[in-house]
Amino acid sequence: MTDSFKVIHVDLTTGRSQVLDIPGRNTWLGGSGLAAVLFEQFARMDELADHPDQPLIFAIGPLTGFYPLMSKCVLGFMSPYHHQYAESHAGGRLALALRFAGYEALVVTGHAPTLSCLHVGARQVGIRDVHFMKGMDIFKTGKLLRTMYHKHSGHRSILRIGPAGENKVSFAAINVDTYRHFGRLGAGCAMGMKNLKAIIVSGNKAQDISAFKEYPKVYQDIFQAITASELMKKYHDLGTAENLNKLDRSGCLPWRNLKQTSDPGSIKGISGETFARDLLLRQTACAGCPVGCIHVGLLREKFGPEHEFLYRQVAYDYEPIFAVGSMLGMGEASEVLTLLEDVERAGLDVMSAGVALAWATEALEQSLITTAETRVPLAFGHVGPYRQALQLLSSPPNAFYSTLGQGTLHAAATYGGKDFACVLGQEMAGYATGENFFVSQALGFRHSHLDTGAYAFDQQQTSRDVSTAVSFLLEEERQRILLCSMVACLFARKVYTPKRLHEALMALGLEEMTRDLEQKTTAIQAKRWNLRFRSGFDPRTVSIPKRFQQVVTAKGPMDSTYMKELFNAYAGTLEAFRHQDKPGSPA
Ligand code: SF4
Numbered sequence: 001m002t003d004s005f006k007v008i009h010v011d012l013t014t015g016r017s018q019v020l021d022i023p024g025r026n027t028w029l030g031g032s033g034l035a036a037v038l039f040e041q042f043a044r045m046d047e048l049a050d051h052p053d054q055p056l057i058f059a060i061g062p063l064t065g066f067y068p069l070m071s072k073c074v075l076g077f078m079s080p081y082h083h084q085y086a087e088s089h090a091g092g093r094l095a096l097a098l099r100f101a102g103y104e105a106l107v108v109t110g111h112a113p114t115l116s117c118l119h120v121g122a123r124q125v126g127i128r129d130v131h132f133m134k135g136m137d138i139f140k141t142g143k144l145l146r147t148m149y150h151k152h153s154g155h156r157s158i159l160r161i162g163p164a165g166e167n168k169v170s171f172a173a174i175n176v177d178t179y180r181h182f183g184r185l186g187a188g189c190a191m192g193m194k195n196l197k198a199i200i201v202s203g204n205k206a207q208d209i210s211a212f213k214e215y216p217k218v219y220q221d222i223f224q225a226i227t228a229s230e231l232m233k234k235y236h237d238l239g240t241a242e243n244l245n246k247l248d249r250s251g252c253l254p255w256r257n258l259k260q261t262s263d264p265g266s267i268k269g270i271s272g273e274t275f276a277r278d279l280l281l282r283q284t285a286c287a288g289c290p291v292g293c294i295h296v297g298l299l300r301e302k303f304g305p306e307h308e309f310l311y312r313q314v315a316y317d318y319e320p321i322f323a324v325g326s327m328l329g330m331g332e333a334s335e336v337l338t339l340l341e342d343v344e345r346a347g348l349d350v351m352s353a354g355v356a357l358a359w360a361t362e363a364l365e366q367s368l369i370t371t372a373e374t375r376v377p378l379a380f381g382h383v384g385p386y387r388q389a390l391q392l393l394s395s396p397p398n399a400f401y402s403t404l405g406q407g408t409l410h411a412a413a414t415y416g417g418k419d420f421a422c423v424l425g426q427e428m429a430g431y432a433t434g435e436n437f438f439v440s441q442a443l444g445f446r447h448s449h450l451d452t453g454a455y456a457f458d459q460q461q462t463s464r465d466v467s468t469a470v471s472f473l474l475e476e477e478r479q480r481i482l483l484c485s486m487v488a489c490l491f492a493r494k495v496y497t498p499k500r501l502h503e504a505l506m507a508l509g510l511e512e513m514t515r516d517l518e519q520k521t522t523a524i525q526a527k528r529w530n531l532r533f534r535s536g537f538d539p540r541t542v543s544i545p546k547r548f549q550q551v552v553t554a555k556g557p558m559d560s561t562y563m564k565e566l567f568n569a570y571a572g573t574l575e576a577f578r579h580q581d582k583p584g585s586p587a
Pocket of ligand 1: 069071091092235284285286289290291292293294489490491
């Protein structure tokens, strides 16, 4: 087996592309590891995110396309949100389209002279002027692209940005195949900075697996573990929306800008059960996934004086419902779905958008700002003003929305209200579980709830022991990095044990890759953090706003002393990566 990655690099400035052989496949595996290697090679650590040389790196892993739920793609980029190295992950059809186009990564650099669409296929690369799509929303853009690239419909993935990305909102998202996203840390803004409206990846190459005699048996074992056991059932049934009731009951669901962590009177209206009963239309899946956790709801919109309705299909999950549901005090599932559709149309990251508007609502309540800034009377539980505000956020008409579009902390620095800005590195994810989660998201590599799963640790661990918590955070991150180098959907983390990953690689003849897998994962962890530090990360500049110390969760009142000690200990441990990116053991 070759020890190099096949990578296609497209320079939007010159319009040229080339196929590269990047050495080190057996060491850096793929996904997160490959993205880090390519970021080190292409990125300008001393420049901001809008520098044309900064790369967008879409990387898949060695198991992509061969096993179920190996369906994610890692995007490595310089984040316009904090101007440091960042990763975002998305499903949809992109990972398989790249595999069948014959590449393990696509690197895009440069700045297109006009608003453009990039098409990468197995045998061709094309850049098309799409200036007529300027300002076009996600839905219209998708419709037009499907017509323009209809010949590639078989193994095609469509990535696009909406007005938010074009207008450089720092938390704009990239929409992937309508229902999935590179959501967090401003991937859509990074694409907008390249004057790139869309990327189409199409691939129809076949994979020859005839030499791999063990492969069918290993595949069957994994498929059975996924489909015949209870492990994945909940993701298909109610989906992640099932968590709303559970977290509310246990006092861990952020409501109204985290003023509360439970609202027994309102949760019924937006619970996963209510969504399923009243709005669920169908479940769908990323390519190569037999689970189908993507829940699509039916949204009816009355547009005439009599019984005239438009209907739309809008995806929902736990996180989006938290962000524009409980966080904004909404009590009706159909109103939440309406807001989700508006977020989608504009091309915003739903979590950042919801949390930013929750802060703006409280800032208005406290008279730090007025409707002269917000233009609409934002109020918890009122859908109309939020619908308008989402549009204003994606196409800022004034200084207030421009500033809020750079992130909630930017707005709080200008208008006040830092204490109640629910930001942990970026706008919070929906887990008010306790100190471990707050510290983990604030300092985590992706500032994501998926970095370490500390929300579960909070719920399981009643004692507050700093060294136990730091060990958990580091080790959990390391294990997830292995999965994200393969690149698995993290919902399958209980299926893809180290033993199964080993068997899966062996069955594809990747024996060399399986050697010292633990050490290689540690090396990837170190390289990612090292790049993060080299691109400007400084844990001492991160802070946890007061609201997180005042909140009462399932664990009771927060222990500020423990939170501070954990923060300092975890930050100190991460510091050890600053000068270390070689294989070997980090801190
Ligand atoms: S479980 Fe859901 S997110 Fe994961 S691969 Fe399947 S459909 Fe995609």
